[in-house]
Amino acid sequence: MTAAAAASPSVAALRARFGNSILRDRVICGDTVVWVAADRAHEVLSWLRDDPGQGFDYLTDLTAVEYRDGELPLEVVYQLRSLARRADLRIKLELDKAQPLEVESVCDLWAGANWLEREVFDMFGVTFRNHPDLRRILMWETYAEGFPLRKDFPLRGHFSRSEQTRQALAANPEAHYSLEELSIAESYRELSVEMRERLGRGERGEVS
Amino acid sequence: MGLTGPDAGQGVAEVSGESPNWVTARLSDLVNWSRTRSLWPMPFGTACCAIEFMATAAGRYDISRFGMERQGFTPRQADVLICAGRLPFKLAPVIRRVWDQMPQPKWSISMGACASSGGIFDNYAMVQGIDTIIPVDVYVPGCPPRPEGLLYAIFLLQKKIMGESLTDQQLRVERTLGPDGLFRAPALIDEISEPFGNSVHQTRSS
Ligand code: SF4
Numbered sequence: 001m002t003a004a005a006a007a008s009p010s011v012a013a014l015r016a017r018f019g020n021s022i023l024r025d026r027v028i029c030g031d032t033v034v035w036v037a038a039d040r041a042h043e044v045l046s047w048l049r050d051d052p053g054q055g056f057d058y059l060t061d062l063t064a065v066e067y068r069d070g071e072l073p074l075e076v077v078y079q080l081r082s083l084a085r086r087a088d089l090r091i092k093l094e095l096d097k098a099q100p101l102e103v104e105s106v107c108d109l110w111a112g113a114n115w116l117e118r119e120v121f122d123m124f125g126v127t128f129r130n131h132p133d134l135r136r137i138l139m140w141e142t143y144a145e146g147f148p149l150r151k152d153f154p155l156r157g158h159f160s161r162s163e164q165t166r167q168a169l170a171a172n173p174e175a176h177y178s179l180e181e182l183s184i185a186e187s188y189r190e191l192s193v194e195m196r197e198r199l200g201r202g203e204r205g206e207v208s
Numbered sequence: 209m210g211l212t213g214p215d216a217g218q219g220v221a222e223v224s225g226e227s228p229n230w231v232t233a234r235l236s237d238l239v240n241w242s243r244t245r246s247l248w249p250m251p252f253g254t255a256c257c258a259i260e261f262m263a264t265a266a267g268r269y270d271i272s273r274f275g276m277e278r279q280g281f282t283p284r285q286a287d288v289l290i291c292a293g294r295l296p297f298k299l300a301p302v303i304r305r306v307w308d309q310m311p312q313p314k315w316s317i318s319m320g321a322c323a324s325s326g327g328i329f330d331n332y333a334m335v336q337g338i339d340t341i342i343p344v345d346v347y348v349p350g351c352p353p354r355p356e357g358l359l360y361a362i363f364l365l366q367k368k369i370m371g372e373s374l375t376d377q378q379l380r381v382e383r384t385l386g387p388d389g390l391f392r393a394p395a396l397i398d399e400i401s402e403p404f405g406n407s408v409h410q411t412r413s414s
């Protein structure tokens with residue numbers, strides 16, 4: 001065995017700054033994983049993004065894990081990357097399954113977290129506080145069987161196949177997933193000047 | 209007696225009696241033949257099988273050789289719906305609407321194990337065979353079927369169309385969803401969706 005790979009220097013910086021809120025850390029397959037207290041997670045992530053020494057400006061992925069051992073807490077996982085430093089860091093926070101599964105949204109830090117958090121909500125039932133638009137994303141909006149990736153969810157779902165088919169056929173796709181929803185018009189103001197200019201003279205005419 | 213003549217007799221009566229049938233049969237053959245040679249597909253490609261469908265449509269296999277020149281991505285100008293790939297429940301109302309929008313006469317091909325039976329996806333998200341949602345004329349086995357398999361299915365469909373009768377009104381009746389919002393009886397859907405093969409065996413909680 002070679003010596004275990006060294007933990008990312010971010011761990012020491014995190015411990016120095018957040019003390020007891022950094023629960024533990026491990027190096028797994030060369031990746032540093034840091035467990036953070038759930039109530040301070042947003043603060044920690046915000047600091048990791050903004051601190052000049054850290055600069056984790058890119059959220060590679062946001063997901064969740066539930067372990068087969070029912071005693072273990074459910075984990076929400078943030079995979080961060082600093083594009084400038086070419087460094088990665090994985091932050092995990094644990095949610096006690098006996099309590100309501102709630103955590104602060106990070107959409108305000110990384111806009112790309114929007115759909116990722118919706119997916120975690122859809123599949124695991126974790127509620128993200130202050131999420132701008134928290135609703136199902138993979139299953140349809142009126143899906144009533146629960147959260148499919150939870151371990152207590154049967155593989156074939158709770159309902160009989162005929163009931164699943166009936167509910168699926170009764171769904172109205174346009175009610176929740178319209179073309180307007182996909183339209184770029186709503187986010188027009190957030191686009192860069194150059195892109196606004198280009199779209200403004202598009203075939204859709206002046207967009208205001 | 210339609211025909212009269214100086215030597216009208218048994219023979220003439222025979223021709224007269226047979227005549228309408230003879231004409232109908234030929235017309236039916238002609239119409240069916242032209243239908244088989246101008247089947248416009250509505251490709252409903254949802255997964256890996258759609259790649260094989262694309263191969264079938266592309267140069268090497270060239271589906272156009274059999275009258276499927278135009279891939280209509282509009283259901284209103286299509287004759288045969290080809291569901292190439294697995295169908296999640298979320299898409300069930302979509303394929304149903306596409307099918308309802310297609311004008312008669314119309315047929316459908318279920319391409320691949322997933323479209324035909326749910327395949328390896330015996331899980332919460334997948335329709336266990338598109339025939340629980342829309343009527344299916346030809347099933348193509350395989351995961352995915354090779355292009356030859358799809359072409360063979362098209363030949364089978366052409367053969368089926370050649371056997372159709374113009375006077376059989378039942379063939380062209382729209383088969384819509386029942387009052388319970390289902391295409392098949394609930395018991396039938398449950399039965400054909402039972403786990404099979406190496407699929408999971410588990411009890412449902414309801
Ligand atoms: S039958 Fe096989 S190839 Fe076709 S959609 Fe299913 S998994 Fe993919």
